[in-house]
Amino acid sequence: MPHVVTQSCCSDASCVYACPVNCIHPTPDEPDFLTAEMLHIDPQACVDCGACVSACPVDAIVPESKLTDPQRVFLSINADFYKEERPRPLLAKVIPAAHVDKGRPPLRVAIVGSGPSAMYAADELLTQPDVQVNVFDRLPVPYGLVRAGVAPDHQKTKQVTRLFDKIAAQKGFEFYLNVEIGKHISHSELLENHHAVLYAVGASSDRGLGIPGADLPGTASATDFVAWYNGHPDHADDVFDLSHRRAVIIGNGNVALDVARILTADPEKLAGTDISAHALAALRKSRVEEVVIVGRRGIAQSAFTVPEFTGLMALPDIELSVGPDDMVLDSATEELAKRGELPHAVEQKLRLLEALKNRDHVDVGNKRITLRYLLTPTSITGDDQVSGIEFARNALVDANGTVQIEATGDTETIDAGLVLTSIGYRGVPITGVPFDERASVIPNENGRVLEAPNGDPATGVYATGWIKRGPSGFIGTNKSCAQETIRMLVDDFNDGRLTNPVADDSAVDRLVRARQSDVVDREGWHAIDKAELERGAAHDRVREKVLDQVEITSILDAAARVKPARRFGRPVRAR
Incomplete structure (x- = not known):
């Protein structure tokens, strides 16, 4: 019996290199790796050795014989990925670590940020002897969105922090947490005391709706709500009105699914997790009965991933539904479906949504999540508090092979006491560091930071993660992203293009502690x-x-x- 990749897959590809028969794909060197929503085991090639199980940092791989009933859908999700034969070598191509020239002074790198992209970058650097990595973060605790973004009911995913703990335990690694760049130490001071500075700060701001009423009390970003229930220090004092029976989430990505799930979950099932105490207390008093997740495009353009939606469908105590009038395909998707050429993820989503539409209604209580499509928000209503949200109805049109939406002239209003937006993320500028306002990233070429978009390289400055490539990919995607950046950094170091630090490593330690006693x-x-x-x-x-x-x-x-x-x-x- 084969092994099966299930919901908590983080795509860091550790399993790929553990497999002796190269049956886990896509591999990091394959073109669809960066866009794949999870990895998949070929059931015909799997020899059931179990090497991948111990390699996986989040316990996502399960023998078929141990799959639970809700997990059995992953059998077909894995197998369907191989409907078309994939050319592959006997073993996956191993990406070698960047080799630091031992003939040069020991490499010293500052990493700003301590989330997955930062930790994978540190790990890549520390494969080489005598490298010193100093990791800075403005928060007093590390690991970024794994700690403050992954939902508390996804504890398997949070297990990746065990890997990060091992990385942080390596010789040459040090944390400087509770230290803010631009306040306690400047970008230029980091450069003076390191050969290179690598920014791994993510995308911490949200894209706004920009419609009337968007600033009314009762409207907030889903990102802030996630930070609130995950105990982010910046949001410990936030207050969300949960007194209305309905909440609306604009956007239908994984964050929207997380928020909907937490809002409708039994608080007692969350009590044993690491959800913040203040959020748990508020959820115990919540009157929210229904969460409506709204997307402006069609079902084929759903932004959530197959694993997350599969997990949502498996919840036993929440009524999940999709409006039958919203089950509309655009002509391009219909044509691809007829030819059997749908992308794997789209095919799986459509199959899951169709199964959801057709499954028998079961009364599971008073909590409900409703998926809506083809609705664009036009205004949020209310006097001194949100009372609802108005939408324009859309139709899907084919514009020279591209699926677009156009308003039909019909409108719809949904009553709600809470409106959360989840329509994308933006990087934020850092004092002294180049920034591309249009793309909301640090301008870079393969991780080398540029003085301006399309400009010359900024000596000694690098980027990885979302601040490098924009908000795309998953936890493990940051591993290959970091590898690319570190190769650029090490090449520059070996070629003598980086400036040596002005003093030894103790200088930056003294500097930070003199300015921030609570480091x-x-x-x-x-x-x-x-x-x-x-x-x-x-x-x-x-x-x-x-x-x-x-x-x-x-x-x-x-x-x-x-x-x-x-x-x-x-x-x-x-x-």
Whole structure:
């Protein structure tokens, strides 16, 4: 019996290189890797050895014999990927690590950001001896969107932090958390003290609706809502009105599905996760019964991924539906379907949506998620609070082979007390670093930062992750993205194009600590992590996140009294 890739796949491709028969695709060197929504095991080629199971950082691979009933749909999702034979070598092509010239002084790199793209970049650098990597983040805790973005009911996905912990434990790695670039240390000071500075700061801002009423109380971004329930320090004091029976989410990507799922979940099933205490308390009092997820295009253009939607369909206590009038295909998709040439992901989504439309109605309680399509928001209604949202009805048209929408003239209003937007993300500028306002990324060529879009390279400055390529891909996609950037960085170092630091590594440490007494280093993060896990265990939870800076400082001081941290041969306070 074959093994099967299931919902929590993060696409980091560790399984690809563990497989002795090259039966997991797409591989990082294949053209569809960056757009694939998950990896797939060929059931005909799989020899059932299980090597991929131990390689997967998020426990996404399961033997067929151990699949649960909701997971069995992944049998066909995996198998259908191989309906057309894929040419492939005996083994997947291994992408070699960038080789640092040992004849040069030890390479020292600053990485700004501590999420997946940063950690994969650090790992790639630390494959080489004597490399020093200093990771900076303005938050006092690391791992970016894995900690503050992945939904609390997706604990398997969050397991990738175990890999990040191993990366952070390597010789040559150090955290400088609770340190803000431009406030505690400047971009130019980072460059002076490192051969290179690599920005891995993601895309932390949202695209706005830009319609009347978008600033009414009761309207917010889904990103802020996610940060709120995940315990992001910037959003610990946010308040969301959950007193109305209906909430509307504009946009139908994975974040929209996450938010809808959390809003309709039984709070007691979330109580054992790492959801923030303030969000759990609010959800226990919530009166939201229905969440409407709205997309302006058709079902074939659904932005959510197959694994996430499959997981949503499997929930036993939520009524999920799609309007029959919304099950409309554009002519281009219809033609591809007739020829059997639909992209794998689109074919699977259409199959799942059709199954959803046709499945028998089962009364599972008072919580409902409704998918709507072909609606463009035109205004949010209400006087001093959101009361609803008005939409223009769309039709799908073929414009020279491109699917577009045009208004039909019909309108629709949906009553709601909460409107959340999830229509895309934008990078934000960093003081002293080039920025492309149009694309909302740091301008770069294969990770080398440019002085301006299409300009000359900025010496010693690099980018990876969403701030490099825009908001696309998944957790594991950042691995291949980081590999590309690190190859550019190491090539520049080996060719002598990078400037040597003005002082040894202790200089940047002294500089940061002189300006930010509450810096959290690697030992400090261990203390916070330990405290959160212990507090969680005491309340039968995965962890209980510490959000208050005063409390964090207290934890660090207590840890320092027990075991003083040592840096550069002298004891210092852990903070």
